[in-house]
Amino acid sequence: MGIANTYSRTRQTVVDRPGTLVLGLVVVLLVGDLVRGLATGTIQFHDLGSLAWDGLMRGLVIGLAGVGLSMTYSILNFANFAHGDYITSGAFAGWATTYVVAGLGRADVGSLVLVGAGGTVFGGALGINVLNTPFAVLAGALVAGVFAVGLALAVDRTVFAPIRDAGGITLLIASVGVAFALRYLLQFVFGSDVRGTTASPPQYQIHLVDGAVYVSTHDLALAAVAGALMLGVHLLLQLTKLGKSMRAMADNEDLARITGIPTERVIEATWVIGGGLTGVAGYMFVLWKGTLGFNDGWLLLLLIFAAVILGGIGSIYGAIAGGLVIGLTASMSVLWIPSAFARAAAFLVMIVILLVKPKGLFAGRTTA
Template sequence: MSTGETDAFSVAALRERLPLVLFGVLALLFFFDLLRRLFVGATPPHRLGVFLWEGLVFGMAIGLAGIGLAMTYSILQFANFAHGDLITAGAFAGWSVTFVMVGLGRFAAEALVLVGEPASITSDLGIAITTEPLAILVGLVAASAFAAVLALGIDRVVFRPMRTQSGIALLIASVGVALALRQFIRIVYQPTTPPVVSSSAVPSVSIPLGTGTVSVNAHEVTLFVGAAMLMVAVHVLLQYTKLGTAMRAMADNEDLAQVTGIPTERVVFYTWLIGGALTGAAGYLLALEQGFLDLTLGWDLLLVIFAGVILGGIGSVYGAIAGGLVIGIVSELSTIWIPAEFTTLAAFTIMIVVLLVRPQGIFGGVTSV
């Protein structure tokens, strides 16, 4: 190799590594500034603990919600913008069931199905994981089942006839589905933001840390544990079952999967079913943790979920989990340096920076499902 070729190769290598070097420098600067803040008392240890815990809880919710999106992309190769409103639909359906279980016989059935209209019903019911664990468990199952059936129905009516179309056509169709779903939820539940749990009934534990405490409530723990259990179940499904093997094979190479006799349409069927169920569960648990429902619950989180999925490696289930955790923790920690209203900006900034360093994402994309 000549001197000129060697110099050109060195310059190209330097340009390739430059984003990684800059990312490393920025990470070190923030790390040492955080240490300085802890040392001088600008950021007390308990405040850091609160940010880490809240970021972890939020990240688990984003990761769980992102699994269905990653599964859809890995198998069908399109970005489903109806995913956010599927989260909302599952949450509302699940909480309707919970309210009916707890309040039937005490309040009108219509008011219970409409999730706490009027809002005073919520405080009278006193719903919390410690007071109504069975109703919340049944509501979680109902949210998962409803979202799974809804996702499958949408596929059969809208996406399946368009299977041969381009990803752009499917994406546009998914936006239309999202708008239709949101309007349907608005018609049924009316434009309200009903509380779903009684804040006075939610127990919490204060963990001493430094000069303060970190408050951990039962609903945060429920979300964390529930999401973790569902993630483990997905791992077992993908790695230790025939269906999981078929899903991984189809995500890796659909044509080869068909040649080897894998029933691809059946894989698509279960992809929508499982992805929808996880999506509904994520919506229900998010509403449980934040204490209220919102008609734009899923839509408001959709871009953050996309950011987590892209960061982890679009199409990778494990990447969606890892990306969600990174986005959640970074969003909360960023409030140390910037106002709380700019946390979403911090999440997208870290996504862009990481993708500059590793364009394929943390887990490298669809081959890892």
């Protein structure tokens, strides 16, 4: 009877949700191929470890930036396409600060403020990294967050607030216009060249069976900052009056307004928290990868959207989990496919998982 019931439930699941079967088969095939590769030596343990670590770092950036986007959607009910350019704007503001603090007296101030536009000065020549210039890096991260907060509030006050009652589609289209305006303003001011921003950071070895995984101080800084900020958001949502108000407004804005929750103040707080996280995420992303370009945030935005959708639209924790899944997939997919298709693999995994859980990994959980 037990076997019959199990068979019946399994059959019904496959019929009702064929995506589950597809996902199961994909996982079995990939794991089988990975085990075979490790056994035959075609895949090395240290290569696997390096890719996993790279994916974790990438996932932390995507997840941290995704928290701000998810908060905006859950509380303001629109997808903000300018979010990627908030990332880039914060990164440029932060790195201009880092260049000035680290290079004052060693290079022309104008070149430092423009983050070495045109190849006038490089972060490597200034010796910028976490250990050599800790104050410059700390100042840059703080300015990146503060600048992104100011930018988010200014855009909301001048663009989004006047049309907030017009609906999500109108706000979405307006955000696309803001995104283009910010992106090409950055290109006009700072130039279109991609510039190196850091000196090579010290690295530590984690020894495995057949080699070592290298972990840099910039990796550790990213992990520490992202982890601390994510924990901070969790505590704010669960333990503070503001967090409870944000969760209430995400669940039902009209009811929140009727019960006396100051919705405008909650909206401002959403932009402040989301903008701060976004700016710091942009700065730490550049610190980790070591280069900065005017369209960095735009290129990252699609992966952030994928993470937010995969995690469950409106879920803060879903954005973090989705970011880790997308980051790990994008990095580790090169074991099976050319690196040029890594981003496509991340979206494919998102689609397959959504076939199993159409509302995302954290379906039904909004800002909490």
